[in-house]
Amino acid sequence: MVVHHRRSHELVAIDLSETSFLDSTGLHAIVEANARLRERGGRLLIVQGPAAISRLFELTGLSNHLNVVRDEAELERFFTGAARPRSPARMV
Numbered sequence: 001m002v003v004h005h006r007r008s009h010e011l012v013a014i015d016l017s018e019t020s021f022l023d024s025t026g027l028h029a030i031v032e033a034n035a036r037l038r039e040r041g042g043r044l045l046i047v048q049g050p051a052a053i054s055r056l057f058e059l060t061g062l063s064n065h066l067n068v069v070r071d072e073a074e075l076e077r078f079f080t081g082a083a084r085p086r087s088p089a090r091m092v
Helices: 024-040 051-060 072-079
Strands: 001-005 013-015 041-049 067-069
Touching: 001 051, 013 072, 024 041, 024 067, 041 072
Parallel strands: 013 041, 041 067
Antiparallel strands: 001 013
């Protein structure tokens, strides 16, 4: 898992593209990070993980509540201001 962030912390990204395992503790950390960022006017972006990780997000309903991008190229567009997250996010 790789975490990217802007200097102001208004936009933070967690890259799950190479994650092979994620349990309830990891999901809880992601949900908490999202809540804390939203309280401060920030946004959390998730780079979609492999099929098993994406399925976990779908089964728990998190794919409907988090901003998920497909890959690092899409993520880069958010960091440069060229794109906006889909809301609610959908994992494709």
